[in-house]
Amino acid sequence: MNIHILEKEFFALYGKGSVNVYFAPGRVNLIGEHIDYNGGEVFPCAISMGTYLLIRERADNTINLASLNFSYRGEYKLNDISKDGDEWVNYPLGVLKLLYGEGHKFRGADIMLYGDLPNGAGLSSSASVEVVTAFAIADLYGINITNRDIALLAQRAENEFVGVNCGIMDQFAVAMCRANSAIRLDCNTLEYTYVPVELNGCSIVIANTNKKRELADSKYNERRGECELALKAISKYIDAGHLCDITTDTFERYKQHIDNKLLRDRAEHVVYENNRVVEACKALVDNNIVEFGKLMNESHDSLRDLYEVTGDELDIMVEESRRCDGVVGSRMTGAGFGGCTVSVVKRESINSFIATVKDKYTCRTGLKPEFYVVEPDDGVKKIIT
Numbered sequence: 001m002n003i004h005i006l007e008k009e010f011f012a013l014y015g016k017g018s019v020n021v022y023f024a025p026g027r028v029n030l031i032g033e034h035i036d037y038n039g040g041e042v043f044p045c046a047i048s049m050g051t052y053l054l055i056r057e058r059a060d061n062t063i064n065l066a067s068l069n070f071s072y073r074g075e076y077k078l079n080d081i082s083k084d085g086d087e088w089v090n091y092p093l094g095v096l097k098l099l100y101g102e103g104h105k106f107r108g109a110d111i112m113l114y115g116d117l118p119n120g121a122g123l124s125s126s127a128s129v130e131v132v133t134a135f136a137i138a139d140l141y142g143i144n145i146t147n148r149d150i151a152l153l154a155q156r157a158e159n160e161f162v163g164v165n166c167g168i169m170d171q172f173a174v175a176m177c178r179a180n181s182a183i184r185l186d187c188n189t190l191e192y193t194y195v196p197v198e199l200n201g202c203s204i205v206i207a208n209t210n211k212k213r214e215l216a217d218s219k220y221n222e223r224r225g226e227c228e229l230a231l232k233a234i235s236k237y238i239d240a241g242h243l244c245d246i247t248t249d250t251f252e253r254y255k256q257h258i259d260n261k262l263l264r265d266r267a268e269h270v271v272y273e274n275n276r277v278v279e280a281c282k283a284l285v286d287n288n289i290v291e292f293g294k295l296m297n298e299s300h301d302s303l304r305d306l307y308e309v310t311g312d313e314l315d316i317m318v319e320e321s322r323r324c325d326g327v328v329g330s331r332m333t334g335a336g337f338g339g340c341t342v343s344v345v346k347r348e349s350i351n352s353f354i355a356t357v358k359d360k361y362t363c364r365t366g367l368k369p370e371f372y373v374v375e376p377d378d379g380v381k382k383i384i385t
């Protein structure tokens, strides 16, 4: 991205003068889906696409918000922030309201955002906006807050202000990831380790189905509710605070106590997916990419058959991807119901992979997909002052 072009746009909006530039990435989850709100482990990495934020401090308490991606703009007072319809501004506004409400000392700012992530494609464009906003304000005004706490605040903003009941994975990945690694995060304790992503001559390829995620938020909340009911049923017999506290062996012994088949299936996905994350990290450390790919495939199949969050487009994309030479594993990533898949593909096969899958997918769905070859990248950072 050419930062000078962004600066020019900023000056055109707010006049010439000083400007700070920040960037927060999006993320791709390699494995561990619908696990974060069940208290288990996830394994995402940051990608090089994300959100740029340009900011200049103000002497008063006015916040001006503009974006190069959307025409809607807003002017707000820090002491009087409330939700603004269904507009994009709600993501930065939620974060600003919480930061201000917690008593952090800062004044207003002129802010302009530009994102190169596809929106609503499961690559965490919203977490990217939330985290970069909190990080920029904190840096600009010398607020003492860690990236971990920025992630927690951004998640709360999304839960309480925007009204999406997401877990911690996206905000944590966007705030904490490091280049060349994925982060293995225990979503219950928030303990984490960085695991180097060395894929033995393979790369990570994201495929965007370009299927709009319809009713994604309500279905997401429905899955959360189903997990809670499954946990309630089984925890009458075993001691478990979260579904992910249950090992696969214990689950097999007690699963019949979850009478409802649908709830049992949801829980089965969660318990086995959590286990797959542990196995996948082990496989990566052992340099066993074939095993890593096999676990990715199992993850998708479980999300399709037991958790039912894939849908035709994601299933077709994965099916066609797995048919290609040089593909080690392929699965949906993020919440599902449309959005993106992630595949591990041998480098020499990437071009033919993209050409073939594009053709086959368009033929079967009528939709035009997009592909991004990505490397694990850093979390949120300052670019220039």
Ligand code: GLA
Residues within 6 Å of the ligand: 032, 033, 034, 035, 036, 037, 166, 167, 168, 169, 170, 334, 335, 336
């Ligand atoms: C969305 C949510 C995350 C997580 C994933 C599914 O990305 O924001 O918290 O639950 O779905 O793994």
